[in-house]
Amino acid sequence: MSYDVVRTRSMFPALEAGWAQFDAPGGTQTPRAVGEAIAAAIAGPLSNRGTSSPSERNAEQAVLDFRLAMADLVNGDPRGIVHGRSATQLAYDFSRHLAEDWRPGDEVVVTRLDHDSNVRPWVQAAARAGATVRFADFDPATGELPVEAVAGLLGERTRLVAVTAASNLIGTIPDLAAVSAAVHGAGALLYVDGVHYTAHELPDLDALGADFFTCSPYKFLGPHFGVLAARPELLERLSPDKLEPSTNAVPERFEFGTLPYELLAGATAAVDVLAGLAASPAAAAPDASATDTATPDASGGTARPAAAPATPASRRARLIASYAALHEHEVALRDRLEHGFAELPGATVHSRAARRTPTLLATFTGHEASELTRRLAGRQVLAPSGNFYALEASRHLGLGDAGGLRVGLAPYTDDDDVDRLLEGLAAVLR
Known part of the structure; x- marks a missing residue:
C-alpha cells in the first residue's frame, strides 16, 4: 500500500x-489524536488505580492499555513493560540494579556509537563496582560498528554489553542479532538503546536478541517519557529498592510513585496512530485485538488476554x-x-x-x-x-x-x- x-x-x-x-x-x-487522548484522560474522572469507581477504573485501564500497546510495538510481553521518566533515567536505574552483582574484575562493554545515556550510566556503575569498562569502536570512515568490534572484547568476566540499535547521530543500524549471539554466547546480558531505532524500524525483541530494550514515545509521535521492555522472568531476578507498602509485582516494582495516566493514554494513542499510517482513515481505527482488556494475574501484575489467531486487523500486523x-x-x-x-x-x-x-x-x-x-x-x-x-x-x-x-x-x-x-x-x- x-x-x-x-x-x-x-x-x-x-x-x-x-x-x-x-x-x-x-x-x-x-x-491531534495523541493530544486529544491526553486531554480526555486528564479531564475525565481520574484517580489512583482501583476498581471501585469510574475514576479508579479509568486509571487502571490507562495502565493496562499502555502496556498492551507497547508490547504490540516491541513484540514483547506487557508484563515486561516498565514506565520511566526518560530512557536516561531507566538506564541509570537499571545500571544500579544490575551492578549490584558486579565485582572487581568483572567487565562491561559500551560503544562509541551510542548516545551518552547508554554509555555514562554503565561507566559510572562499573567504577563504583570496581569493574572494567571496554569501549567498542565504530569505523569513522564508514560509520559501521562491526560485530567483531564487540565480540573481540567479550570474555568470561563480561557481565553486560550496552549498544544502540541505531545511532541518533549518524543513523547507523548495527547487526544486533549477530551482536546478541556473541554476547549471549559469552554469558552476558545485552542492554539495547532503541530510542532512535523505534522511530524508523519496528522493534522485535526476539529477533533483536535484546535482554533490555528502551525507547521513548516522544520520538515516535507520543508524549515525553521512557519505556523499558524486558522478559518478565528477567525482571523477576532484579530487586530494586522500593517503598514497603508498594507492590513487589513485575513490572510495577520498578515504577516509583503514581504513574502519569494521561501520558500513558497519549502513548497508547501514538502507537495506534503509527498502526494506522498505512491504512485508510476508516480502517485506521483501533480494532478489538488492540484494545482487549488485560486482567490482573495472581501476583497483582497484569496478564495479557489469551492470544487470538493473528489477523490482518491485529495491531501488530497493522x-x-x-x-x-x-x-x-x-x-x-x-x-x-x-x-x-x-x-x-x-x-x-x-x-x-x-x-x-x-x-x-x-x-x-x-x-x-x-x-x-x-x-x-x-x-x-x-x-x-x-x-x-x-x-x-x-x-x-x-x-x-x-x-x-x-x-x-x-x-x-x-x-x-x-x-x-x-x-x-x-x-x-x-
Whole structure:
C-alpha cells in the first residue's frame, strides 16, 4: 500500500505554523489524536488505580492499555513493560540494579556509537563496582560498528554489553542479532538503546536478541517519557529498592510513585496512530485485538488476554504494514537528501553505513554548523546542530564536541520540506 503523506500531515496541528521540521531525532511533532487522548484522560474522572469507581477504573485501564500497546510495538510481553521518566533515567536505574552483582574484575562493554545515556550510566556503575569498562569502536570512515568490534572484547568476566540499535547521530543500524549471539554466547546480558531505532524500524525483541530494550514515545509521535521492555522472568531476578507498602509485582516494582495516566493514554494513542499510517482513515481505527482488556494475574501484575489467531486487523500486523510503508517513504526522501547534499559545496556527510535510518549528519567546509542552523531558521527550516549527547561518536568522527548539522525525517516529512532544506542550504552556503 502506498504511503499517503498528505493524510499523515493533516494529523499534525503543529505543521500549520509553516515550518519544515527536520528535528525528529530529538522528538517528533504530536498528532491531534495523541493530544486529544491526553486531554480526555486528564479531564475525565481520574484517580489512583482501583476498581471501585469510574475514576479508579479509568486509571487502571490507562495502565493496562499502555502496556498492551507497547508490547504490540516491541513484540514483547506487557508484563515486561516498565514506565520511566526518560530512557536516561531507566538506564541509570537499571545500571544500579544490575551492578549490584558486579565485582572487581568483572567487565562491561559500551560503544562509541551510542548516545551518552547508554554509555555514562554503565561507566559510572562499573567504577563504583570496581569493574572494567571496554569501549567498542565504530569505523569513522564508514560509520559501521562491526560485530567483531564487540565480540573481540567479550570474555568470561563480561557481565553486560550496552549498544544502540541505531545511532541518533549518524543513523547507523548495527547487526544486533549477530551482536546478541556473541554476547549471549559469552554469558552476558545485552542492554539495547532503541530510542532512535523505534522511530524508523519496528522493534522485535526476539529477533533483536535484546535482554533490555528502551525507547521513548516522544520520538515516535507520543508524549515525553521512557519505556523499558524486558522478559518478565528477567525482571523477576532484579530487586530494586522500593517503598514497603508498594507492590513487589513485575513490572510495577520498578515504577516509583503514581504513574502519569494521561501520558500513558497519549502513548497508547501514538502507537495506534503509527498502526494506522498505512491504512485508510476508516480502517485506521483501533480494532478489538488492540484494545482487549488485560486482567490482573495472581501476583497483582497484569496478564495479557489469551492470544487470538493473528489477523490482518491485529495491531501488530497493522504496525508491520505501516512501518513497511513508512520505511519506503523515508528511504525515498533520504535518497533525495543525500543526492542533494552531494551537490552542495564543501559538504561532508558522515552517515554512511550500509543500513541506516533517514538521519544525516553533515559538516560544511568553512561554515559552523550552528550558524547554518540559525540561518536556516530564518527561512522557517529547523535543522539543529550539535553532538546531540552522542559525545563519544562526535569525537570519534573527529568533530570534537561541536558535532555537525543533523537532518532527520519523520512520518510527516514530504518532498516540499526536502526542497526547502536543500534550497535553503544552497542559499546560505553561497
